[in-house]
Amino acid sequence: MHKLAVSAFALLVLAACAAPIPAFNAGTACEAESFTVIDGYAGARRGRCAVLAPNHVRLTILPEDDGYINPSPWYSFKLVPSAASEARVTLRYIGGKHRYIPKTSVDGLAWVPLDDENVRIRKKETHVDIELTLDDRAVWVSAQELVTPAIYDVWNRRTAANSDAELLLLGHSVGGQPIHCLVSNPTSKEVLFLVGRQHPPEVSGAFALFAFTETLLADTELANRFRERFQIISIPLLNPDGVLGGNWRHNLGGTDLNRDWGVFEQPETKLVAALLDQLDDSGEQLRVFLDFHSTDRNLFYTQDDTVPTEPAAFMRTLFANATPRLENYTFSDEAGPGKNPAVAKNYIYRRYGIPASTYEVGDESDRNAARAAAVVFAEELMKLMLEMPAPAPR
Ligand SMILES: [Zn+2]
Known part of the structure; x- marks a missing residue:
């Protein structure tokens, strides 16, 4: 197999x-x-x-x-x-x-x-x-394919060259490695925010982020319409030192970055915090947040009804729309209250009340199926976000 x-x-x-x-x-x-x-x-x-x-x-x-x-x-x-x-x-x-x-x-x-x-x-x-x-x-x-910072570097530059996205340097890791983000339509006040590779071994999630981001930035009728309205911010590699070092989990500061949101003690998460503050200050609003990871099977961690999102039941609707289109890709929706406030999705939910999900791809999931599924999820996400009412100005 x-x-x-x-x-x-x-x-x-x-x-x-x-x-x-x-x-x-x-x-x-x-x-x-x-x-x-x-x-x-x-x-x-x-x-x-x-x-x-x-x-x-x-x-x-x-x-x-x-x-x-x-x-x-x-x-x-x-x-x-x-x-x-x-x-x-x-x-x-x-x-x-x-x-x-x-x-x-x-x-x-x-x-x-x-x-x-x-x-x-x-x-x-x-x-x-x-x-x-x-x-x-x-x-x-x-243990998994070697998807190193050098590969991200090439992918980032190629993706920026092939789309309207700009490749920006956010700052540097503990070990001085650059951390980049791709930004499309920065003048839009409504933001879709993606983060990847907080955890070094989680390569299958990286493949999903690549395909997902490429779909958002593609020259298709849907993606072009989406980018006319929404800003996209994608940070593909938040923990370059961990990837370079072959770490199991941490950054070079000995910290699980996905337990450092809100705490923001590490340089990598501080960069995200500064970016979020900057978005807030300029009146830009996060509408949806996705954080790409890997675990033993395909799943999404989402908000359950005890922590209602605006718009309501967004991820559930997304899954219902995407599922009939998926081939060789089963997944579960692990909805919950999201108790740990230092996990990215929970931090973002508490700060903004928006749909915030951890997108987990199985460690050994078929890579082509995971990429194809990411394309479907990205397309359905764009359709659903285009149906969102405009937010009330703050
Ligand atoms: Zn993870």
């Missing part, structure tokens, strides 16, 4: 070079007889390496810091063969259980999930044995 090559970035990456290149501690290359394990690239996480046999190493995969980390154990490393062999890599997780099906790539762009028979999970999911047939090519092995 996982035989699909899951990347569509071949076109993007040819020019992926504009962001400053971060310095990595490449660690010590771990040499077995038939291959060497290396890290020291954007998104790598390899941990301590023990050579157990000429073709077998064990990697101890640890989270980025001692704070609470939700169980999303990211790993990414590269095997450089010295001879064709059957390679075996054991991952031993500390502080987490196996979650992501290993994906391999020989070019860093096209990824193929390993077959079940090559992945043996044991010891209550704290260990996994990965078996790979190596030829003379180096192979990346990664």
Whole structure:
């Protein structure tokens, strides 16, 4: 079932070079007889390496810091063969259980999930044995596709060049990486606001954000009409340091950014806070907010009837309209009161009373289906927003 090559970035990456290149501690290359394990690239996480046999190493995969980390154990490393062999890599997780099906790539762009028979999970999911047939090519092995800041950089610039959106620098992360947003129709007072990649491993959500944003910015009759009325602000990558470091959850400040809204202690969330204040000051009104993530299945976290939105039942109507058009994409609407005020969607709801949703794509959901679904959700969202009455001026 996982035989699909899951990347569509071949076109993007040819020019992926504009962001400053971060310095990595490449660690010590771990040499077995038939291959060497290396890290020291954007998104790598390899941990301590023990050579157990000429073709077998064990990697101890640890989270980025001692704070609470939700169980999303990211790993990414590269095997450089010295001879064709059957390679075996054991991952031993500390502080987490196996979650992501290993994906391999020989070019860093096209990824193929390993077959079940090559992945043996044991010891209550704290260990996994990965078996790979190596030829003379180096192979990346990664929890998810490597969608790094360099790829965002290319996607951002290409998307801005192909649309009426401007690419703006919002500011910088803890580690000094740029954080950008795409903005279309900045003179409109009604805003659709999108955020992505607060959590580094959540790559399937990134694919949805790309397709969703591209649909909003497309040269179609619907999208053009939408952009005549609405402003779009999309921040595709809020946690570049976490992505570069191969973090499980946090930013470089040891913080879960999606537990920092309203608190706004981290530079990344402070940038969002400043942007929201600026929108408020200039009389611009958020109408809908979406925050893109990944979890074990496709779902949306939304407001239930105890926390009514303006307009009422907006997301429920959106799902009813979108569902008949979806193929190979099932999802659930996890409506609730949204108790934690430091989660983005809950913060935005409390501040504005608008439909604010966490858009979660399954970790292993078919990438093409997730992209196609994002197109449908974006189209139905535009139709529904165009039906919204204009807001009362404040
Ligand atoms: Zn998340």
